[in-house]
Amino acid sequence: MHRHGPVRWMATGANRSAARPGVRVAAPLLAGLLLSGPLLAGCTSAAATDPAAAPTPSPASTPSGTVATAPPPQPPPQLTQEQVSAAVGRIDGYVQDAMAKTGVPGLALAVVYRDKVVHAKGFGVRELGKQEPVGPDTVFQLASVSKPIASTVVAGAIGQKAVKWDDPISVHDPGFALSDPWVSSHVTIADLFSHRSGLPDHAGDLLADLGYQRDYILQHLRDQPLAPFRASYAYTNYGLTEAAVAVAKAKGAAWEDLAAEVLYKPLGMSSTSSLRSAYDGAANKAVPHVRTDTGWQVSATENPDPQSPAGGVSSNVQDLGRWMRLQLADGTFEGRQIVDAAGLNETRVPQIVSNPPMAPAGNAGFYGLGWNVSYDPEGRLRLNHSGAFELGAATVVTLLPSEQMGIVVLTNGQPIGVAEAVAQEFLDLAQNGRETVDWLGFFGKVVPAAALEGVSPTDYAEPPAGAAPAGPDAAYVGTYGNGYYGPLTVSARDGGLVMSLGPDDLEFPLQHYDGDVFSFRTKGENAVGLSGVTFTVGADGRASAVVVEQLNHEGLGTFTRS
Structure with a gap:
């Protein structure tokens, strides 16, 4: 999903300039981004409203015998039809202004209120350099907004x-x-959907960047170190994917077919799919774009099929309007019970603290089952999820169940905060009749800053003064083994060294930095610019091992000469 999700920002990659640092999918995000009340969860900035105004949820029993917090009884609706209509009337102008300021090529949104899609519209173009406009039927990649769809x-x-x-x-x-x-025998579907299994943040995403497919990645999650089970939160696209795959196996179906059978077809979501091939084949689709030093340009996202439940859905706002109506009606749609109400409502119960309060009287952020769960300053349950592909998609959905209101925003540009700003602006206009925070300015700083995580502390752009020379190429050339990432091969070519990784032998030219240390430019959804490669050379003048910095966050990045 690449990084679909929470704030540190990981998408399925990141892209600084033309290759910013990494959203590690579905995110990251994303990969997603979380909104806690009016704030991005995990953000250190203060909200315009007082988060202490939100009530403290009471403890309740949840799946697997764990203790979480249940949503308090929802207050009666506070918004009127007039307030919502006024916000709808003003949001288009805000979108157009935000797009003009940022250059995001295309955007679509839909607003649901009281079981109706009251607004659905597209803005901008599907692809820069072409005239086809974005409309409410234009298909976008959803990235981590796939997660609440999967829990549905x-x-x-x-x-x-x-x-x-x-x-x-x-x-x-x-x-x-x-x-x-013990964890293997006890971890449940709910544990993996709420990111409380103990797997590290975005476990498995870098394998996807190297070209490994779903089965390999899920099998190798057993190599990852675990934090305390059900006592720690870490956003994992492939943990959630494994849970979805297990559900599909219980039904004797592939996940992608199960999603269509259980949700897309019964709900009439005719433009929605969990297969990348459906997006690629859509005649009316939004093409991904990234922002570079010279402006926006057409890009190409990685294939999210390996993590399809976590980040592989494509859809349009017309279809997502139907899904939001079903969510807000507890699984019913136009008089038909399509999804079990009890199973659906469990997704909204906080399962784990995802963002502890940043002050004694502050608000915590929670993760439910495929949803970020929070309580806004008016005491209302708020469900939210962002999605992010650093290589060209940013999305967000937010629901206020007590108001029977929701908004979804889809863009075809890498995450820079526009989708989140539009959604939050709409809620602000509906509640307050005015903008209480410069949301575009706020998210425009928070989201790009979050993408800086994972960047090497060493600047490999230029060798240091007095750098030691490298050894002869023969000292490094050879094949090195690693049980998690597979073999790494170093070859001499055209006067330099090339490192190859992954099942398709992705090639990374090595640049000398200092002594037995080299650098390479990272690729894919989780790219973080330049990263280091350090060889261990013995007395015989031959490298016995190599550590790849980008792959070593969990201590798994050491390769030993075969």
């Missing part, structure tokens, strides 16, 4: 008595394992 599908499977949220993964996928055997 699981709720549907629960209604069909195929699974329960607290089913252990091992019941439906006996071959799955994590590094701790």
Whole structure:
């Protein structure tokens, strides 16, 4: 999903300039970004409204016997039809101004209120240099907004008595394992959908960048170190993907087919799919773009099929309007119960603290099952998720169930805060009748700053003064093994060294930095600019091992000469 999700920002990659640092998918984000009340969760900036005004939820029992917080009884609606209509009337102008300021090529949004799509519109173009406009039927990649859609599908499977949220993964996928055997036998669907399994942040995403497919990545999650089970939150696209795959196995179907059978077809989401091929084949689709030093340019996102439940959905705002209506109606749509209400409502219960309060009287942010869960200053439950592909997509959905209102915003530009700003502006206009915070300025700083995570502390652009010379090429050339990332091969070519990684032998030219240290330019959704490669050379003048800095965040980046 690449990074779809929370704020540190990881998407499925990042792209500084032409290659900013990394959103590690579905995010990251993304990859997503989280909104806690009016704030991006995890952000250190202060909100215009007082977060202490939100009530403290009361403890309740949740799946797997863990303790979480249940949503308090929802207050009666506070917004009037006139307030919502006024916000709808002003949001188009805000969108046009935001696009003019940032240059984001295309955007579509839909607003749902009281079981109706009251506004659906497209802005800008599908692809720079071409005239085709974005409309409400234009298909976008959703990135991590796929996660609440996936939990909706699981709720549907629960209604069909195929699974329960607290089913252990091992019941439906006996071959799955994590590094701790006890955790392997106890981790549940809910644990993985709420990112509380103990897997590290974005575990498996870098394998996807190297070209590994879903089965390999899920099998190798057992190599990842674990934090305390059900006591720590870390956003993991492939953890959630494994849970969805287990649900699909319980139904005897592929996940992509199950999503269509349980949700897309019954709801009439005819332009929605969990397969990249459907997006690629769509005649009316928004093409991804990235912002470079010379302006916006057409890009290409990685294929998110390996993590399809976490970040692989494509859709348009017309279809997503139907989905928001179903969400706000507890699984019903136009008089038909399509998704089990109890299974769906469980997705909205806080399962784990994702963002602790930053002050004694501050508000915590929670993660439910595929949703960021928070309580706004008026005491209302707020459900939110952002999606981000650093290589060219930024999306957000926010629901206020007590108001029967929701908004979804899709863009075809890399995440720079526009989608989040538009959604928050609409909520601000509806609640307050005016903008209380410069949301575009706020998110325009927070989101790009979050993408800087993972950047090397060393500036490899120029060798240091007095750099030691490298050894002869023969000292480094050879094949090095690694049980997680697979083999790494160093070859001498055209007067330099080239490193090859992954099942397709992706090539990375090495530039000498200092002594036995080289650098390479990272690629893919999680790219972070230049990163280091350090060889260990013995007394025999031959390298016995090599550490790849970008791959070593969890201590898994050491390759030993075969």
